[in-house]
Amino acid sequence: MPTPHRTKEICRAVRLKSTQVFIVAGTILITVLVTLVCIGLTTRYEVENEVANVADVDYWKDRVSAVQKVWYDKGIAELNEALRKPRGPLFPKNVLIFMVQGVGGGDLAAYRFPVISGNSQGNTNFLWDTFSHVARLKNSCSQQSPCQVGSVSRALWSGIPLDVSLGGESDCWIADNQTDNFLSVVRQAQLAGLRTGFVTDQRITGTTGAALYGNSKYECDERMPVGSIQMGCQDIARQLISGETGKSLNVIMGGGRQMLNSLVPKTKWDLVDELLCESGDGRNLLKEWRSQKLRHSKIEPIKFEVVQRTDELESLNATSFDYLMGVFANGDLSGNPRAPSLTLMVEKSLKVLKRNKQGYFLLVEHFIKSGMDKRMQLELLNETLSNLQSEEDTLTLVLVTNAIYPKPSLDVSEETETISHLSEFFGEDEIEIQRRLYQMPTDSLVFAKGPKSSLFYGVQKETFLAHSLAYVLSRSKDG
Structure with a gap:
């Protein structure tokens, strides 16, 4: 029988071991809890920041052939690259839009891949093919009668549907009454405090320009009814100079000198385009623009310039200018072989626009006319985009449209009508069949990357572009 002293020693030993057991168990429990918390936080971080490694995904590596595995591995590498892209600001600080007119989805498919026999590795995508989001804009013009090109531009850049009839738009906008003037995406950007610019290889008074800073179907005074002029109505060229949107543009570049000035230089490389409007009221709007900015500089110090030749633009230190106007052809830039390239105009424009x-x-407009080498034009545009410095706080859009707006009927679209008569077309030459197919009005495509690019998805109306940009611009300072 153990003595009382022995019993006390046994009790002390058991109590000591029990304490150690509880300490060890507690330590293990805390370790498990900490581990679970860490795993949870890590998983949440990977989901929220999209950094999970998809290379760990089992895709039947042991069951596919060696040739198939090469392409699966390549696809996994591309997915990993996509998931590694960092998250930028919620809303963009800048908006950069390239509008490409004269090509459709069929052209992109045809010219995207060079013909390299037996070497699929030679396929090259356009830069916009790598953009994270894409949307289709319906060609409502093929269902409206009548359908004017100006209405399409208004739908894209002011958000007003093609089928909405606007009273008083048949003539023009009166400068003294701006209450009914439309707020385009450019004006909304200006009201949001952004510096703005419009660059085109067309005329700055064309349908896109009219939708951005005017409300008239007349590019200059020549074809405007006398009664409208006597009422004080203004053509697009004069609206550019006197309207609030036009006056606030920091950059405006393109052609259309014969609409802005009544007396223009006529050279063998830059003729007056007799098919276009030609001002005859003695105006010199380029001089008026300069005088306007000179008066402005007396109130607020600004630096501005008007350039009309490529060498003037090349030598310009654009970063030091607040306002820049460039007019390089009497008509479209394609009519002047000495006009600057789109790349040069975009490069100089961004130097003017960028501020810390x-x-x-x-907005950059590139028009690919019928007869031009579409592949070469798309490659030049792709090079222009490739030369731009990537900015994570910039929403970049590439809008591609074939710019074909035929006179339609209300009960059938051009595309439906063409397809229903394909059997008849097969009796024609292949070249004629291809011409008919290329002339079908196709949907426009919008490629998007950058903050809020996820807004651009699915099939939408033309007005969706303006409405989406209005939302982005209203919150651009929150990025």
Whole structure:
């Protein structure tokens, strides 16, 4: 029988071991809890920041052939690259839009891949093919009668549907009454505090320009009814100079000198385009623009310039200018072989627009006319985009449209009508069949990357572009 002393020693030993057991168990429990918390936080971080490694995904590596595995591995590498892209600001600081007119989805498919026999590795995508989001804009013009090109531009850049009839739009906008003037995406950008610019290889008084800073179907005074002029109505060229949107543009570049000035230089490389409007009221709007900015500089110090030749633009230190106007042809830039390239105009425009604390909005219009080498034009545009410095705080859009707006009927679209008569077309030459197919009005495509690019998805109306941009611009300072 153990003595009382022995019993006390046994009790002390058991109590000591029990304490150690509880300490060890507690330590293990805390370790498990900490581990679970860490795993949870890590998983949440990977989901929220999209950094999970998809290379760990089992895709039947042991069951596919060696040739198939090569392409599966390549696809997994591309997915990993997509998931590694960092998250930028919620809303963009800048908006950069390239509008490409004269090509459709069929052209992109045809010219995207060079013909390299037996070497699929030679396929090359356009830069916009790598953009994270894409949407289709319906060609409502093929269902409306009548359908004017100006209405399409208004739908894209002001958000007003093609089927909405606007009273008083048949003539023009009166400068003294701006209450009914439309707020285009450019004006909304200006009201949001962004620096703005419009660059085109067409005329700055064309349908796109009219939708951005005017409300008239007349590019200049020549074809405007006398009664409208006597009422004080203004053509697009004069609206550019006197309207609030036009006056606030930091950059405006393109052609259309014969609409802005009544007396223009006529050279063998830059003829007056007799098919276009030609001002005859003695105006010199380029001089008026300069005088306007000179008066402005007396109130607020600004630096501005008007350039009309490529060498003038090349030598310009654009970063030091607040306002820049460039007019390089009497008509479209394609009519002047000495006009600057789109790449040069975009490069100089961005130098004017970029400021450390201020965002910018730049719309670039590139028109590929019938007869031009579409592949070469798309490659030049792709090069222009490739030369731009990537900015994570910039929403970049590439809008591609074939710019074909035929006179339709209300009960059938051009596309439906063409397809229903394909059997008849097969009796024609292949070249004629291809011409008919290329002339079908196709949907426009919008490629998007950058903050809020996820807004652009699915099939939408033309007006969706303006409405989406209005939302982005209203919150651009929150990025």
